[in-house]
Amino acid sequence: MTYQESLSALADPTRRRIFEAIAQSPQPVGALAKTLPISRPAVSQHLKVLSDAGLVLCRVEGTRHIYAARPDGLAQLRAWLDRYWDKVMDGFAEEINGGGGLDD
Amino acid sequence: MTYQESLSALADPTRRRIFEAIAQSPQPVGALAKTLPISRPAVSQHLKVLSDAGLVLCRVEGTRHIYAARPDGLAQLRAWLDRYWDKVMDGFAEEINGGGGLDD
DNA sequence: ATTCTTGGTAAGTCATTACTTACCGTAATC
């Protein structure tokens, strides 16, 4: 549920594909696996990672586990990146107008 | 130089620390290593990853290699995340007002 | 010119991780 989990979860290309796929339309695990070059258990494991990161949630319909993207998760990652951006730009600005100095 | 490289580069906590540090003020490799719990070669290797991702650049002053953050790199990552966000939200919106169905 | 500082690269190790197959439980179907 932290931005770090979201970050490393989405760092994997396969997980990005999965997340994108279920973001476009929620799907059960098997259907998802058919569209991917990996086995169903592999998809299950990726979904667990995405779920632990809070990027995804699951509703159970009978034996079908239908996964859907959870916008909050992505929102948190965006929020982190924005704060990070600000911090970095602050440092960068300091560097430009005098670095350690502040004198001018 | 792609967003994927930036993403996986910043997925590593140590690399985030390094990036943040040199964003606050550009530093030579050795000075950077002193503030971190890892060896200087390890720092060098992290810097190479950050550099390949376009997040960092280096100016040479004698034997000193002074690394600085490159805002463009982060900007590209932010831009990607924003587009990604839009895409995901599109899918999410579709899902809400009818999804695959459209019937109701 | 030699010595010292600085930092990149090579090679090897250990942990992590992305995948596989095999297995098990549970809900639907006949």
Add this chain to the structure above:
DNA sequence: GATTACGGTAAGTAATGACTTACCAAGAAT
């Protein structure tokens, strides 16, 4: 109730990656 569809978990493997020490090249300093 037996069978089939669905999916999570266990266990093992192969690749990746973060680190180490050892080494080498190049500029500074004495």
